[in-house]
Amino acid sequence: MKISTIETKSYITKSNLPASDYVINPYVGCPHGCKYCYACFMKRFTGHDEPWGTFIDVKKCDKPLNPKQLTGKRVFVFCTTQIY
Secondary structure (H helix, E strand, O other), X not given: OEEXXXXXXXXXEEOOOOOOOEEEOOEEEEOOXXXXXXOHHHHHHOOOOOOOOOXXXXXXXXXXXXXXXXXXXXXXXXXXXXXX
């Protein structure tokens, strides 16, 4: 498992999901690589040569979350059950 840290401008992303206004995803990648994964297409945006399921890029952002931006909004938080 390749684990790296990447800089990001914000932890918050405007969502296109029907059930949420924003998404908070603290990482890119996956430690599982499930055959039925809906997110494996994200690999093309990472610059990784490794197969999906073998890398995680932990996001680091110096800008704190703004709670006022999220007040009254639906927020989806991505997480995984295990990071190696």
